Amino acid sequence: MTEARARTRTRRTAILLAAFVVVLLGAPPALAHGELARSDPPNGGMVAVGRTSLSLWFTEAVASGVSTFGLRTLDGVGVAVEVNASGAGDGFVQIATEPLAEGTYVLEWTVLSVDDGHSSGGSILFGAGTRPDLPLSAGGGLPGVPGLVLRWLDLSAIMLMIGVVAVSGGVLGSMGVASPGPRRRAQLIGASAAGVAVVTGALTPLVRTHSAGISVGSWFEATRVTLVGTPWGQLWLGREAALLLAAAVLWRWARHDGPSGRFRLVAGVGLVAAAWLESSAGHSSELPARSAAAVLASTAHLVAGGVWVGGLIVLTLCVIPTMRRSPNASDVALASVWRAFSPMAAVAAGVVVTTGLYASGRHVPDFRSVATTVYGGTVAVKIILVAVALALAGTTTALLHPRIAATVGRALGRPVGWAPMPPRRFPTVVGAEVAILVVAVGGAALLTSVPTAREVGLATSQTTVHSANVDGLLITFEEVPAGPGSSRLIVRTRSTVRPEPGPVTGVVVALSGPAGGSTRVPLERIETGRYEAGTAELAPGAWTASIAVEREGVPPAVTEATWTIAPAVATDASPLELITSALALPALLVLLATVGAGVARRRERPATTADLLVDATKSSR
Secondary structure, eight states, rough: OOOHHHHHHHHHHHHHHHHHHHHTTSSSSOOOOOOOOEOOOOOOOOOOTTEEEEEEESSSOOOOOEEEEEETTTSOOOEEEEETTGGGTTEEEEEEESSSOOOEEEEEEEETTTTTTOOEEEEEEEEOOOEESSSOOOOOSSOOOOHHHHHHHHHHHHHHHHHHHHHHHHHHHTTGGGOOHHHHHHHHHHHHHHHHHHHHHHHHHHHHHTTTTTHHHHHHHHHHHHHSHHHHHHHHHHHHHHHHHHHHEEEEETTSSOOOHHHHHHHHHHHHHHHHHHHHHSSGGGOSSSSSHHHHHHHHHHHHIIIIIIIIHHHHHHTTTHHHHHHHHHHIIIIEEEEEHHHHHHHHHHHHHHHHHHHHHOOSSSSSSHHHHHHHHHHHHHHHHHHHHHHHHHHHHHHHHHHHHHHHHHTTOOTTTTOOOOGHHHHHHHHHHHHHHHHHHHHHHHTSSSSOHHHHHTOOOOOOOEEEEEEEEEEEEEEEEESTTTEEEEEEEEEEESSOOSOOEEEEEEEEETOOOEEEEEEEEETEEEEEEEEEEOSSSSEEEEEEEHHHTTEEEEEEEEEEEESOOOOOOOHHHHHHHHHHHHHHHHHHHHHHHHHHHHHHOOOHHHHHHHHHHHHHH
């Protein structure tokens, strides 16, 4: 009766946890990092002497209360500014200054994205009446070292937790009477990793919102806004709740001497939920199309990485010391533990490769981005590291499985009984594999801390400038997306004849779009020869702007500009995405088919520990 009650309690727990996961999986997706899309003046640009207005366009809405903007000369002398953040909800910020004297200026900005809680900053160098020699960084680039190290520790701790759950069952249990010691060490590793994951997760929002010069009060307010008022913050709080559940179970498990199945089940559910929320708060969810598939692939990538990398590290820390102390223990470990882990690691590595290949195509639009963006270059380095780790894993697999070694030996023309390495080298090779994979996790930390190559491409895309020479005036017109739900119209005028026929008194733009009708938009004078106005976001389709430049004493100068706005959501895949998806999907299907065939064979004839020990002993001779 007691056992029946325990089974009923376990089923109820599993049902409740499944419901908990369903609720978590319904969380809304996060959006892209808020980055500087463009500026007026541009980085390295030039404005007229006397300029009194500067404009910044961001890819996402920014929180005006905790965002800062400053202007100084190249010598460090501050210039008084007044920030108009009424358009910050649309990602547009206008900065009024005193009339700028001739010289070189630096505009420094730090903003908090309302949508994803990401704090970013940069500097724009421009000249008034002169062009600067060397532009500064407009933002982006490498993240700060504290944030990167924190992210590295965070991912490593989560992977260790997953690895402990993965290997603490049948893998370590295959050691039989020798398993309690290694299993106990694995439990302690899991509990320690859980503590690290909870702490790093709590510190991440603080590091994410910190910027130089921000007061403590503004810093904590930015953190509060991030966690409570942004989709990223809400997802992160959900991730922390899932990790706390897994951590509580692992801590309790470390103090428990009874059966571990229930603890592993509950901790595993919490970790999968945390991985899903992690992916929902990351790059995959903001893709314009097929984001659900990308989030699923990202979740599988993290979980499989935890099984492979985390499981390998746990076994290295728990089993390798025993192997080094006793040759007999080494034979048993090779014959039982590593053989039991080998198929699990192979499947996990296959999932890591296929999902990573798919994600690369989604976030890196072309091969040029590999050389021109931090994200693309890091992806290339990570691919190389994983390839080297797979080569080392193949070497150890051939040692563990004589049939595989025989096949490879025949292909290489080696004599019968050939082994890829002496068994005594096994710990060294495994240690090298672990070291490479730890560095690869650092690459993953960097990838999740910087904008993707696709985001960088969108942020730096240029708008089309229309120009015409009409009645002695050079008129240029530009329509610029100014954030979600708004656009900005910019008209510049310059007289091409002397004397000038008449001073410009105003500019009006009449917009007509795909739905028909016309909207009259008066523009505001920003400075001599420059006029701007905001308007609602223009719908996709063909547009016509009739620009009327009104002048004193002469008829208005009128010209037209036509352009087409593409749909806001692009569903067409890039050529690189098509290639990587075409490679990843068949590879995943082959992997699943291989796993299914292996499970079927194992059910027909399960291998015994004695058989494995004989094979390992023969290989060691």
